[in-house]
Amino acid sequence: MGMVGGGQGAFIGAVHRMAAALDGQIELVCGAFSSNPKRSKASGKELYLPKDRVYGTYEEMIKAEKELPLGERMDFVSIVTPNHVHFGPSKMALENGFHVVCDKPLCFNMKEAKILQKLVEKTGLIFALTHNYTGYPMVKQAREMIKKGKLGAIRKVVVEYPQGWLSTHLEATDQKQAAWRTDPKRSGAAGAMGDIGTHAENLAEYITGLQITELCADLSTFVDGRLLDDDGNVLLRFDNGAKGVLHASQISAGEENDLNIRIYGEKGGITWHQMEPNTLTLRWLDKPIEVLRTGGGTLYAVAQEHTRIPAGHPEGYLEAFANIYRNVAKCIQANLAGKKPKAIYTDYPTVEDGVRGMKFVEKVVQSSKKGARWVKL
Amino acid sequence: MGMVGGGQGAFIGAVHRMAAALDGQIELVCGAFSSNPKRSKASGKELYLPKDRVYGTYEEMIKAEKELPLGERMDFVSIVTPNHVHFGPSKMALENGFHVVCDKPLCFNMKEAKILQKLVEKTGLIFALTHNYTGYPMVKQAREMIKKGKLGAIRKVVVEYPQGWLSTHLEATDQKQAAWRTDPKRSGAAGAMGDIGTHAENLAEYITGLQITELCADLSTFVDGRLLDDDGNVLLRFDNGAKGVLHASQISAGEENDLNIRIYGEKGGITWHQMEPNTLTLRWLDKPIEVLRTGGGTLYAVAQEHTRIPAGHPEGYLEAFANIYRNVAKCIQANLAGKKPKAIYTDYPTVEDGVRGMKFVEKVVQSSKKGARWVKL
């Protein structure tokens, strides 16, 4: 694996590296860790990389690595830069025959998204987008239950992503994370909605297997001086007639990262909270509440295959993230061996999820600008 | 206290009687328990009432009781009939000088609501509406905290009332509760929104001290053959610029009665769940989460005065309900003694809350009919 971004001071780069390392299937062999070559070098050294595999730019890296013999050169690129630097390295990597793992959201706008989508189709390369929350075993269990009709037809979806860390004008300090995430030039058309609203949207579509067809979004910017939305409330309509609510916020004071979802069908309902991710609560019309737990013996294979340790030993965010990397590694291994990967390993977010996310961002912004009118996706 | 409605087979009548009895301040002395005189008689007997104080109709009761000497006759009327029979007895009781406790929603439509509002103003009589959830001590604590500015300016409100008991076409069976609540002739213009959406609306306005000024409502009827909405998602805007989400549902399969609210201000957030009502969770920008508990020594006087037993002895729905009756009793006692009641006892929902509720119902229905467009309250 070669990494683009994620140098000293970055948050998500370290997450990607831990996730990639966890299962012993992936080795970091090179990187262009920063747009600042000096910082890139320093970062590479800290990561115990040989000097000649630490590059000043991603262009340099892709070119140089391509020259190396197969087996020695990196097998794929991991892109962990701010949003506005997803497109460039993704495109170049694909064009040069490298598989890609890219942080979400896919890119900066729909135009870029469609280019990447076509490129993936054309090249047949693996492109994984780290909508990591779908990596949790209980999320996969929920999806499988709904697929098998356990809840009956879905009627209602409530998906929430409250955070509170931008309750003040943090970007006016030197907080790096706050700075780029609230900057329209680096983050894109939306703030909270792009950063975390897309996670909520992806989670809802992933678990239910439904698509949002219409939405009505009321975005707000509560903090004076902020340039993008820091809160948004959205009404949803799904392709099967289900209705829903999505809200995401970075000014829900005191909230950490409480992504959660409730889904109700004709026969029952399901609840999942990211902050206690090993529990899935099932409610039924005519029997007791059931609580499923990661590692439990009655879970579907897809949940069990994405679990490492027995029930009661909590797995968390990094393990869910690692599930994406593990699956990508398995698919690349199969690819290198000229085989088809096991179906279970193909379960990771793709460029299609990325395109859905970009469309979602485009549409919530459009709806809100019209005064929170309904728009179609 | 004389009761209208609440005969055998009714649900809410028994609740009112238990709530009224709990604190030893109120005695049931007469009633017109059913539109069916035979059932009224039978109910009165079960309640150990003398035969001559059990009436066939509320008109009969109000007339007869008025003839009795003060001190012997009922001091107030408690109205626990379905929605379409709130207006008649309320109006007649007020016109004949009786204080009223009336189940929510106030009445059938805005026209009726305004008549009652004027009548209360004119007569100066006590009119309490049993939006009982505001009777919980931790709800009062939350309200007081916000009033005192502990959370700073309020930015976001999420209020939910999911139930699942109408997930099937229950009104097609002989379930009495389902039958009238889904019948536009007895329930009013809205189903779930009238029955429980109004509780959510009332709770949000009570705790925040804000008023909803605009809303956009997407109501649905998921169960075939049902005549009123059984689910609704509503975007809210408040008079101070805060935004919000309100959703209420009777098809959230498996949910019991999970009214809950989250309120976020500049400095912190607050969470309360009706089903575990003795806990109030406070989140802050810069200090640990705090959990307040009913009966705790650090609570405001208003919370302590509405609590009966020490912390750790859970008080529930009936105790919250009884707080309304206790306060009404104290106000009537003061009234009879020609005194002003203590301020703390005047804290019960009034005809004004009822008018807000009827307006809310009118507006969500209007918004939804227009295709979920924004309407002003």
Add this chain to the structure above:
Amino acid sequence: MGMVGGGQGAFIGAVHRMAAALDGQIELVCGAFSSNPKRSKASGKELYLPKDRVYGTYEEMIKAEKELPLGERMDFVSIVTPNHVHFGPSKMALENGFHVVCDKPLCFNMKEAKILQKLVEKTGLIFALTHNYTGYPMVKQAREMIKKGKLGAIRKVVVEYPQGWLSTHLEATDQKQAAWRTDPKRSGAAGAMGDIGTHAENLAEYITGLQITELCADLSTFVDGRLLDDDGNVLLRFDNGAKGVLHASQISAGEENDLNIRIYGEKGGITWHQMEPNTLTLRWLDKPIEVLRTGGGTLYAVAQEHTRIPAGHPEGYLEAFANIYRNVAKCIQANLAGKKPKAIYTDYPTVEDGVRGMKFVEKVVQSSKKGARWVKL
């Protein structure tokens, strides 16, 4: 009902009155509310009792009421005094033909306990002891499940009753509750163990249907100057070979009233917490965790009959307490009518439970004094 004790400033007297009033089956008709006749009078006035039914002493009350005609005189006596004044009024009431409801623990020592036990046997009168926690519907559900063998043979019981309110030398202030509960002359041989340990013991035996046959108790007094134990840890052995742990404490700083129990059998386990009493959690060897909720449709009749309102409307401490009074009222009504009460109404704690409790107190003290050696019950 006539009450002994429970005058102004008392805690448990008001609880008994609310519990008795809740279901509209019991009327307070007289009382001897305090050993101080003046305070007794004042209390009676506050309770709207006629002057001639407010007595200066319990002896006076029992004598005077006995003179009144049946139907007019009190049907039973409710005794809500400190522990050392349980025996006297209980004995006299029984000897004069009055049924009794008595607060726990039964009395002061085993000698008194045995006298009362014989008197109840001899007179055939109803004697209910308010081990109120067994009044919760989910406790009854748990008991019924075990009785029916759902958990298989019971292997392990963990029952806890932590409180923190006596973490400081509160009895040195004028706190009335602390004063008598830590005074060996009024409380008995044990402090925390008598006051709340007996609740834990009663709960464990009630739910499991087992009896403790041996115990090893390590009692402590942590607060300087205190005269009785304020904490105790006890190992238990049951008559079927099950093992257990019981601990009770009044110095578990910050704890409110967290009585809770976990019971494990061959097939599954059960958890119940008094502070969230409407939830019963079931764990199984080979299926998902199940959560039962008060009011749920799948509960046994005994749980449903002790529930007043639909699921999701929390019932609490007073409702559980009221279940004892309701059952006693129904039994007395049957008795007056010369009929057998319905079996479900005979489910309240009796003098036998009281005798078990007194034995438990005697034995934990004995064991602890020997240096925490095993003793047989």
Add this chain to the structure above:
Amino acid sequence: MGMVGGGQGAFIGAVHRMAAALDGQIELVCGAFSSNPKRSKASGKELYLPKDRVYGTYEEMIKAEKELPLGERMDFVSIVTPNHVHFGPSKMALENGFHVVCDKPLCFNMKEAKILQKLVEKTGLIFALTHNYTGYPMVKQAREMIKKGKLGAIRKVVVEYPQGWLSTHLEATDQKQAAWRTDPKRSGAAGAMGDIGTHAENLAEYITGLQITELCADLSTFVDGRLLDDDGNVLLRFDNGAKGVLHASQISAGEENDLNIRIYGEKGGITWHQMEPNTLTLRWLDKPIEVLRTGGGTLYAVAQEHTRIPAGHPEGYLEAFANIYRNVAKCIQANLAGKKPKAIYTDYPTVEDGVRGMKFVEKVVQSSKKGARWVKL
């Protein structure tokens, strides 16, 4: 790192490898993965090791690695075999100058324990014991709070470790984990008490900074045919006069891995649950409950340094485990560089913890055999 044990089919070996890999500080370079050389080879291949670094026995590995030049040879040995094979490789590694990370419990009996203890003292090598639960940030926070006197003098400790997976005679099937853990020849003198009771003991002593001085243990074997205890209840006395309860069980049907602890001091109490490890609940005499969360800004440095990602992104069992490996790696790096490690990195369980654990096992067995009499540690 070279590994002893942890071949195909093992549970804890994979945990150690993931934990070691997570932070990118440790590389697995060799191993003797099984007493069966064929399985060892196969395991090594799966782990992408070169053939010549996969050994048939640990003796072979230690000898061969010692021959390799520094920098190339393994820096330390990780021992993940069943209990009876901890002593041999630990001793040989230490004698040959290799640092050791060893799974708990330390070894088979006190005799072995003391030999290892002396060897560590003599060699000055690093010896880390994977009592991994002390690796959780909130456990470290709790320890620091108590050290700083936030709770005042500690009075009571309740520590529990219930599991249910051995509720049936699982060792009679071919379940490898059950087989060796219930076999006195491989597990040692105790079953549940050695396997998980030692974790509870270690956690209690780690957090409180106190030592158990006396205990009274009632061990049981509930499953027919089982050779070791599968449940135990223990009364504790600590060196400062605090009292406690410890119970551990593998027949608490339906429980996963619910290690938890409550500690009460003069001023407050603390609660922590392993299964939701990112929450630490603080109760106080005179202020609201506080809830601390992993990653929170108000935590002590020691908690923050053992956390990887921001609050709300749950870290779990593997991250806690990895904290031990990360710290060991940092200490070895310092050692290699001839420097003192930062104090924060020396926070990992040592051979001293191992000796305490072995003594605990010896004493609970002794106490129980005497009929649950008090014994001194």
